[in-house]
Amino acid sequence: MRNLACNVAGIPFNNPIVMASGTFGFGQEYAKLYDINKLGGISCKGLTLHPRKGNPGARVWETAGGMLNSVGLENPGIDAFLEDEMKFWETIEPVKIANLGGSNIEEYVLGALKITKDAEERRKQNQRAVDMIELNISCPNVKEGGMAFGVKTAVAREVIREVRQVTSLPLAVKLSPNAENIVDMAVMCEGEGAECVSLINTFSGMKIDIYQRRSVFHNMYAGLSGPSIKPIALRMVHQVAQQVTIPVMGMGGIASASDVIEFIMAGAEVVQVGTYNFMNLRAGEELLAGIRSFMELENIQSLDEIRGIIQ
Amino acid sequence: MYTILSNERISEGIYLMTVEGQFQARMGQFYMLRAWNQAPVLSRPISICNMEKDCIQFLYKIAGEGTRLFALLRAGDSIQLEGPFGNGFPDVQGRTALVGGGIGIAPLLYTAKQLDNPDIYLGFRGQSYMTEAYEPYANELIVRVNGNLLYDLDMKKYDNVLVCGPLGMMKAAALMAEGLDTKVYVSFEKRMACGIGACYVCSVMNKNGNRKVCADGPVFLAEEVEWHAELSL
Numbered sequence: 390m391r392n393l394a395c396n397v398a399g400i401p402f403n404n405p406i407v408m409a410s411g412t413f414g415f416g417q418e419y420a421k422l423y424d425i426n427k428l429g430g431i432s433c434k435g436l437t438l439h440p441r442k443g444n445p446g447a448r449v450w451e452t453a454g455g456m457l458n459s460v461g462l463e464n465p466g467i468d469a470f471l472e473d474e475m476k477f478w479e480t481i482e483p484v485k486i487a488n489l490g491g492s493n494i495e496e497y498v499l500g501a502l503k504i505t506k507d508a509e510e511r512r513k514q515n516q517r518a519v520d521m522i523e524l525n526i527s528c529p530n531v532k533e534g535g536m537a538f539g540v541k542t543a544v545a546r547e548v549i550r551e552v553r554q555v556t557s558l559p560l561a562v563k564l565s566p567n568a569e570n571i572v573d574m575a576v577m578c579e580g581e582g583a584e585c586v587s588l589i590n591t592f593s594g595m596k597i598d599i600y601q602r603r604s605v606f607h608n609m610y611a612g613l614s615g616p617s618i619k620p621i622a623l624r625m626v627h628q629v630a631q632q633v634t635i636p637v638m639g640m641g642g643i644a645s646a647s648d649v650i651e652f653i654m655a656g657a658e659v660v661q662v663g664t665y666n667f668m669n670l671r672a673g674e675e676l677l678a679g680i681r682s683f684m685e686l687e688n689i690q691s692l693d694e695i696r697g698i699i700q
Numbered sequence: 701m702y703t704i705l706s707n708e709r710i711s712e713g714i715y716l717m718t719v720e721g722q723f724q725a726r727m728g729q730f731y732m733l734r735a736w737n738q739a740p741v742l743s744r745p746i747s748i749c750n751m752e753k754d755c756i757q758f759l760y761k762i763a764g765e766g767t768r769l770f771a772l773l774r775a776g777d778s779i780q781l782e783g784p785f786g787n788g789f790p791d792v793q794g795r796t797a798l799v800g801g802g803i804g805i806a807p808l809l810y811t812a813k814q815l816d817n818p819d820i821y822l823g824f825r826g827q828s829y830m831t832e833a834y835e836p837y838a839n840e841l842i843v844r845v846n847g848n849l850l851y852d853l854d855m856k857k858y859d860n861v862l863v864c865g866p867l868g869m870m871k872a873a874a875l876m877a878e879g880l881d882t883k884v885y886v887s888f889e890k891r892m893a894c895g896i897g898a899c900y901v902c903s904v905m906n907k908n909g910n911r912k913v914c915a916d917g918p919v920f921l922a923e924e925v926e927w928h929a930e931l932s933l
Contacts (some may be wrong), residue, residue, distance in 0.1 A: 414898035418915070422782070422896075434900070442910055445929065449891050449901035451742050451765075456893065463900045463910060615741045644738060667893040668741055670732070670782050 398559035398584035409663035430484030440466035446607035455615025527565030527590035630656025646679025726788030794859030801865025823849030874922035
């Protein structure tokens with residue numbers, strides 16, 4: 390039996406496959422297709438303090454080797470998440486990551502407080518609860534907040550510092566490739582006490598309808614994901630992993646088991662899988678099988694043997 | 701993986717694909733189809749046109765890269781199918797009309813087979829296709845080419861009207877039914893990513909908030925749709 394176990398901030402993951410925020414909902418839909426208890430973790434649909442309707446108009450556009458999305462953080466809000474979605478999350482095993490967005494610092498802080506309080510109460514009653522907060526300072530699809538916090542290190546520092554003070558949960562910060570300097574950003578996160586950085590979120594991109602003579606997106610720009618961004622994501626994960634001591638969740642265009650291995654060799658502790666869930670609705674199952682067969686083939690007992698070997 | 705039994709061009713840019721296998725699905729549901737590995741990235745949502753004991757049929761129009769690739773497939777080739785997804789048409793009672801515009805006729809064949817001899821209205825631009833397949837299941841079959849199909853439809857004759865076609869046609873049907881007891885159900889098409897309700901990219905605005913075309917739809921009660929929001933975008 391090969392050992393796929395990973396660990397982020399003292400939280401054990403059965404394996405390195407974590408489903409990325411916004412592509413997996415809360416997991417219920419995929420649970421009808423395969424056993425999602427096999428997954429290492431799930432980062433839920435991005436949550437905000439208040440419910441959000443998301444963006445009007447086109448929300449998706451396929452690109453060469455990828456896709457643009459402009460969902461705009463449509464979500465039921467944290468109260469509804471804790472009330473409704475947690476009922477399902479209580480029943481599943483993967484590490485539960487609450488992805489938290491906000492339009493201003495107060496929203497991030499109040500959101501983190503609610504999630505933390507709920508998790509503490511559930512733990513007291515020996516129930517499964519949110520294991521970790523992933524702070525989304527990198528969503529390119531909301532006019533205010535989101536990526537606005539993820540571009541400049543000084544601005545991001547304020548959010549992270551405030552949230553760090555109000556949560557006992559391990560804190561991951563999801564970084565934007567649109568940051569002025571993603572390595573500085575990651576180093577700052579570690580300095581502010583974040584237990585993990587996850588990267589990368591989508592690239593800000595664009596699609597023009599040349600007949601209508603306008604952007605296909607109401608918000609003009611949208612977030613690019615998918616296999617086409619993988620080489621850049623991998624480079625960024627590698628650069629960041631060289632400069633921080635906290636674990637890195639690597640993501641960006643993963644679409645095969647060999648992609649997962651590349652991210653781990655670049656230094657990621659675990660990986661997140663996003664767009665590939667759309668390409669293959671049973672992505673989790675297939676990636677795990679592929680990782681195991683690679684480990685057999687290369688006679689690797691534990692992922693620690695290959696993690697970060699590219700220096 | 702399933703095997704394609706045939707994939708015929710039946711009109712300009714219109715193809716009928718028959719896939720071998722035993723399927724169980726409701727009228728008006730769809731499958732996510734994929735006949736490639738990594739590119740294009742997304743699978744394509746295609747509604748069920750017809751099902752027989754040992755096969756399923758998809759009627760599709762070449763509208764982009766994915767459907768262009770579908771059209772190149774030959775008998776014996778493989779295709780991936782995930783589904784069925786979506787709510788499908790409701791089990792309507794009473795006098796029923798099915799109204800299809802262009803490729804929107806696709807989900808209405810299997811639907812017609814499940815209902816008790818509905819009246820079927822099919823409208824086309826340029827030339828009609830497939831209409832003979834609908835005939836055996838129609839009480840009355842009305843086909844119109846290059847005109848407004850809705851002129852032929854007397855809403856108040858029906859308890860239910862099931863429509864699939866261009867947005868403008870579906871909205872017009874919704875307006876025609878205002879003030880009548882006729883229930884109009886419309887089947888939407890939107891660009892999708894997951895197809896199962898997880899990614900929120902195929903939202904349609906409804907009087908009660910956002911609805912996902914893939915999971916809450918594709919069929920909606922026309923009176924609940926915020927048509928101005930859909931058509932102004």
